[in-house]
Amino acid sequence: xxxxxxxxxxxxxxxxxxxxxxxxxxxxxxxxxxxxxxxxxxxxxxxxxxxxxxxxxxxxxxxxxxxxxxxxxxxxxxxxxxxxxxxxxxxxxxxxxxxxxxxxxxxxxxxxxxxxxxxxxxxxxxxxxxxxxxxxxxxxxxxxxxxxxxxxxxxxxxxxxxxxxxxxxxxxxxxxxxxxxxxxxxxxxxxxxxxxxxxxxxxxxxxxxxxxxxxxxxxxxxxxxxxxxxxxxxxxxxxxxxxxxxxxxxxxxxxxxxxxxxxxxxxxxxxxxxxxxxxxxxxxxxxxxxxxxxxxxxxxxxxxxxxxxxxxxxxxxxxxxxxxxxxxxxxxxxxxxxxxxxxxxxxxxxxxxxxxxxxxxxxxx
Numbered sequence: 584x585x586x587x588x589x590x591x592x593x594x595x596x597x598x599x600x601x602x603x604x605x606x607x608x609x610x611x612x613x614x615x616x617x618x619x620x621x622x623x624x625x626x627x628x629x630x631x632x633x634x635x636x637x638x639x640x641x642x643x644x645x646x647x648x649x650x651x652x653x654x655x656x657x658x659x660x661x662x663x664x665x666x667x668x669x670x671x672x673x674x675x676x677x678x679x680x681x682x683x684x685x686x687x688x689x690x691x692x693x694x695x696x697x698x699x700x701x702x703x704x705x706x707x708x709x710x711x712x713x714x715x716x717x718x719x720x721x722x723x724x725x726x727x728x729x730x731x732x733x734x735x736x737x738x739x740x741x742x743x744x745x746x747x748x749x750x751x752x753x754x755x756x757x758x759x760x761x762x763x764x765x766x767x768x769x770x771x772x773x774x775x776x777x778x779x780x781x782x783x784x785x786x787x788x789x790x791x792x793x794x795x796x797x798x799x800x801x802x803x804x805x806x807x808x809x810x811x812x813x814x815x816x817x818x819x820x821x822x823x824x825x826x827x828x829x830x831x832x833x834x835x836x837x838x839x840x841x842x843x844x845x846x847x848x849x850x851x852x853x854x855x856x857x858x859x860x861x862x863x864x865x866x867x868x869x870x871x872x873x874x875x876x877x878x879x880x881x882x883x884x885x886x887x888x889x890x891x892x893x894x895x896x897x898x899x900x901x902x903x904x905x906x907x908x909x910x911x912x913x914x915x916x917x918x919x920x921x922x923x924x925x926x927x928x929x930x931x932x933x934x935x936x937x938x939x940x941x942x943x944x945x946x947x948x
Contacts, residue, residue, distance in 0.1 A: 591636075591639060592691055592694070592695070593633075593639065593641065593688070593691040593692055593694075593695050594633060594634050594635055594636070594639035596687070596688065596691060597633055597634050597642075597650060597688075598634040600650060600654050601615060601634070604654050605657060605660065608657075608660045610660065610665065612627045612630040612631055612634070613627050614664070614665050615630055615653070615665075616629065616630050617664050617665065618649075618653060618659065618664070618665045618666050618667050619646070619649045619653075619667065621666065621667050622645075622649060622667065622895075623645070625646075633646070641692060641695050642692070643711075644689065644692070644711045644712055644715075644769070645712075645895070645899060647685060647688040647689060647692060648685055648895060649667060650684070650688060651681045651682075651684040651685035651688060652667055652668065652670060652673075652681055653665075653667055653668075654684060655673060655677045655678070655680040655681035655684060656668055656673060656674075656677040656680075670895060682764065682768070685768055686767075686768055686771065689768055689769065689771055690771045693771055693772060711769055712769060712892075712898060712899070712902055713892045713898065713901075713902040713905065714762075714765055714766050714769050714770075714892065714893070715769045715770060716770055716773060716791050716873075718871075719770070719772050719773045720773065720790060720791060720872065721773065721774045721775075721776065721790040721791065722766060722770060722773055722774070722775045722776070722790060722791040722793065723776045723777070723778055723783075723787050723790045723791065723792055723793070724759065724762060724763055724766070724775070724776070724777040724778070724793045724795065725777070725778055725779075725780050725783065725787075725792060725793065725794045725795065725801065725803045725804075726753050726754060726755055726756075726759050726777060726778075726779060726780065726795045726796060726801065727753070727754040727755070727779070727780050727795075727796045727799075727800035727801035727802075727804075728752050728753060728754065728779045728780070728781060728800070729752055729753065729754050729800070730800065734751075734752050737751050737752070739751050740752045752779075753779065754795075754796050754800050754801070754882065755795045755796045755882050755885045755886070757882070757886050758795050758796075758877065758882070758885045758886045758889045759777060759795060761886065761889050761890065761893055762793065762795070762877070762889045762893060763775065763777055765893045766793070776790075780800075780801050780802050780803040780804075781802065783803065788866075788868040788869070789866070789868050789869035789872060790866075790869075790872060791866070791872045791873050791874075791875075792807075792866055792872070792873070792874040792875070793874075793875045793877070794807060794874065794875070794876045794877070794878070795877055795878075795885055795889070796878060796879075796882075796885055797817050797819070797860075797878040797879065797880065797885070798817045798819050799819045801878075804876060804878060807867065807874055807876065808876070810867045811862070811864060811867070811914070813862070813916060813943060814831055814832040814833075814943060815829055815830070815831055815832075815860065815916060815918060815941070815943065816829070816830045816832070817829050817830075817860065817878070817880070818830060818840070827842060827843070827880060828840050828841050828842030828843065828858055828880055829841045829842075829858055829860060829880070829918055829941075831918065831941050841858045841918060841940050841941065842858065842880070843855075843856060843857045843858055843880045843881060843884070844856040853926075854881055854883055854923050854926075855922075855923060856920060856921065856922055856923060857879050857880055857881045857883045857884035857887065857921040857923060858879065858880050858884055858918065858919070858920065858921065858940065859877070859878065859879040859880075859884035859885065859887045859888040859891075859918070859919045859920075859921045859931070860876065860877075860878040860879070860884075860888065860916070860917075860918055860919075861875075861876065861877060861878075861888045861891065861916065861917045861918075861919060862874075862875065862876040862878075862914075862915075862916040863875045863876075863905075863914065863915060863916075864913060864914030864915070865913050865914060877889045879921060883921060883923050883928050884921045886921075886928050887919065887921030887922075887928045887929075887930065887931055888919060888921070888931075890928060890930045891919065891930060891931050891933065894930040896930070897930045897931075897932055900932065900933075900934055901931075901932065901933045901934070904933045904934050905917075905933070908942070909944075912944070915942075915943065915944065916942065916943040917933060917939060917941075917942050917943075918939075918940040918941040918942070919931045919933065919938050919939060919940060920937065920938045920939075920940055
């Protein structure tokens with residue numbers, strides 16, 4: 584079969600998934616529409632437009648994610664009505680299949696968008712989500728290296744050992760894994776690197792920068808925040824006689840400290856609530872690129888900020904909130920509450936005032 588162009592290739596692939604993925608199972612467009620409606624209303628005409636043999640429409644990225652989730656596991660069609668198995672319930676093998684399928688569909692979608700217009704239209708950028716960089720320039724995720732005394736406690740962080748694992752020397756490793764895979768999936772034609780802050784080369788500073796972690800260990804976060812006129816300052820945890828947290832300066836010169844909440848469990852100090860800081864602005868080293876900071880007073884806060892814009896249940900609504908709240912602004916910031924339950928991060932929903940501790944600039948509507 585000869586396929587006319589990339590948009591038809593994507594439509595053909597979506598149709599083939601439905602008709603041929605599991606030959607012993609009949610899956611109609613109505614079946615898929617019903618399953619997809621669990622996340623967001625879908626209809627048969629909508630699915631038909633994506634599978635059209637003549638004039639196919641390009642589905643938004645979150646719909647491709649639904650396809651990838653549905654066809655990653657045959658548990659989706661174990662009983663009627665068919666359903667989307669929650670991503671958190673997928674097995675490691677099913678997650679791997681989902682990631683591979685999503686990467687394939689995303690590549691086909693990007694090729695279709697490029698062929699249609701020669702460039703990615705604004706509405707397509709919005710469909711792809713917050714972490715899509717339409718200019719396709721290099722993206723560099725910057726993390727800190729754990730201090731030497733902490734690395735000494737890790738069994739596989741010694742490079743002289745046969746089982747040495749370099750990633751075990753990184754801070755905020757869970758946030759890095761979460762974000763790196765997400766950015767790679769959304770930007771299949773961009774080079775996405777991750778670097779330790781101390782290892783950045785001069786050219787790295789002029790890429791799109793995504794900084795993970797705070798001023799305690801990530802020296803690039805510290806450097807960038809020193810160059811940005813923000814009314815938010817992070818007080819490092821190791822500073823003596825300071826509670827630690829984020830200090831907000833008001834126009835009147837007053838200061839307010841937003842600090843994590845700690846508790847006691849069986850004689851151990853535990854983190855109940857962290858404070859996270861999200862910032863997006865122009866890269867001061869290259870005004871044609873961006874810098875994004877995902878930071879927390881503890882690692883749970885950093886992960887919470889990352890998940891606010893990667894978690895499939897919240898990322899679209901949080902990105903929409905940012906787009907409406909800070910429309911037209913090159914730089915903006917959100918100080919957010921990150922709840923921690925039994926050591927697990929609860930993704931903040933920025934549409935709820937409870938999670939938004941402070942926003943900058945304040946007067947934007």
